Amino acid sequence: MDMNQYLSMFIDESNDHLQSLNESMMGLEANPEDLSIVQVIFRSAHTLKGMAATMGFEDLASLTHQMENVLDLVRNNKLRMQDFIFDTLFKSLDALESMVEDITGGGEGKADVSAIVASLQAIVRGEIPTAAGGAAAEVAAGATAEAPVFLDEFQYSVLEQSLQEGHKVLYVDVAIRKDCQLKAVRAYMVFDLLERSGEVVKSFPSVQDIEQEKFDHSFSLYYITQKEASEIQAMILNLSEIDKVTAVALDQESLHQMGQDTVAAAAEAPAPVKEATPVSNASPASAAHAKEEAGKPAPARTGGAPSRTIRVDIERLDVxxxxxxxxxxxxxxxxxxxxxxxxxxxxxxxxxxxxxxxxxxxxxxxxxxxxVDTVFNRFPRMVRDLAKSLDKKIDLVVTGAETELDRTVIDEIGDPLVHLLRNAVDHGVEGIQERLAAGKSDTGTVNLRAFHSGNHVFIEIEDDGAGINPQKILQSAIKKGILSQEQASNYSDDEAIQLLFAPGFSTAEVISDVSGRGVGLDVVKSKITSLGGNVVVYSTQGKGTNFSVQLPLTLSIIAAMLVRLGSEKYAIPLSSIVETGIVKQTQIRSIHGNKMVEFRNSHIPLVSLSKLFSVPDYDESTEEETEIVVVRKGERLVALAVQDFIGQNEIVIKNLGKYLPEVQGISGATILGDGQVALIIDPNAFIK
Incomplete structure (x- = not known):
């Protein structure tokens, strides 16, 4: 079968699963005893393994399989999560990401992951390096050890309710002949037979271990059905290579006793794990079926409901x-x-x-x-790894991730934000000892915020670190030859802070893999400017620093006010207009050679568009009254003088291309209903 037709789908879905795994692992690290998160991680890993195996990417599938072995022990209360396990699983995710990147680039997804695989296998064997040195103390019973079939609270309630509703609950023990060559296949036939007449709620070993032949020659399970125990026993014995079958019907009393036994056994087991919210330890599909049969709402299942989204190529959306x-x-x-x-x-x-x-x-x-969540969701993992490498404690607080931006901006904004976050973690937040000495908590906070304001989106990265020392920046700029001593003496604190964006500038004393090469903030500034945005720095020494990135929504269709200047027509975006009005020539003042008009108890500049754009057939100074449009950028206001208002309209922004490169005050053009071309005014340019 030709798999190439499914390759792009595999890459997209693999990236989704890897992102989900990263997010869930971060959640689990914050709350290591929540087994419900482990279930989510296990399902994602299991799906990824199946997809990789189907597509023929064996290295990817085998590494995911090793991760599954560790996660299976965790979700079955046989292993407690700790730092070494988290680090190893995160390394595994990094390796999987690099494999998927290789496949995206046309490779075969090969990688040398022997060291990671060895670490994962050591964890399964119980060889975990701990501070106390007790390697095996964290692993209770191995996956293949003889043990009763533990029921969690949810599974026990499912079986109990099934009995109350008239179903039969059986405890089935199956032994396969010792000379059987394909015991996993034989076990599958047993499960397949049982699933036709009821639901398997829990098995030991787990379904995954049985699939991978990780069991001796026998397995046990709890089973809900309408058939008698003897009938089930006879059905299984009819299969070839089955040595012995024991099927025992349970009543309320015997089920209760078995529930008590498993609770006691779990209490005696080493490395106790706090009981999590009831989550099935059986395969997700069978647990969901059992729960439905018990008359409860089914848990989330992979592949249960039809997908309500489709992937569309961005070029088609452009067309x-x-x-x-x-x-x-x-x-x-x-x-x-x-x-x-x-x-x-x-x-x-x-x-x-x-x-x-x-x-x-x-x-x-x-x-x-x-x-913007599509960009933000990769940052928590990045900040976690960076903080660990710098030996700092940092909380990343993300707000406004649901704020929406045009896809073209989303694609470009990721790298600048990475630079700014790395800068905040490395330069902004102090080390643990410095923070304690300054009377702060040992854990620094980096806020990543996104919000709408007018026709712009603002993304802010704020830390509670030491802030920026303007004098240190000036000294570093002099040392690197960016400024002379004389120039530096004339710089204000705000101007000094802006030097952070100078090419080749860095305050790092030592070049590391994080910073110090002087490549970063200048790239950020140029990239954001190329997107039609702006970046501003606010800093208070001892309190922290805020990098505020302003980005346009870059919508192709906007509401605008059409105005006339002589024979020419112009469009002004409505989102920038504060109000329109009329001023008399006698109200126009001249201050330091600049025309100003009074507006709401203050004076604002008056800009003549006809003079600025050299309109030949109109001059507002010859008229007694002049129409004005007051536009705003932030807190600043400017009045634009026009001849007439044509009206409000929705216009399509057309790029000027190479015809009028970088004309100040013009952001594009539009075609009007009468076929004329109107230039679109950029109010921000006048205010700058």
């Missing part, structure tokens, strides 16, 4: 957006024609078309919007 842009231009043209013709039927049809295209526009826009 859809361009087609809709053309449709919008035609709609505006039709509206103009309908107003000229004054035909009732035509007007009604055009109005309906306007409503439908408005709804279509909302959907098209939302298709392109992606939550």
């Amino acid at each position: 859809l957006m361009n087609l809709f842009s053309e449709l919008l231009i035609d709609r505006v043209r039709l509206e103009q024609l309908a107003s000229e013709v004054q035909n009732a039927d035509l007007t009604e049809t055009v109005e309906h078309m306007g409503r439908v295209s408005g709804d279509l526009q909302n959907i098209v826009m939302k298709l392109r919007m992606v939550p």
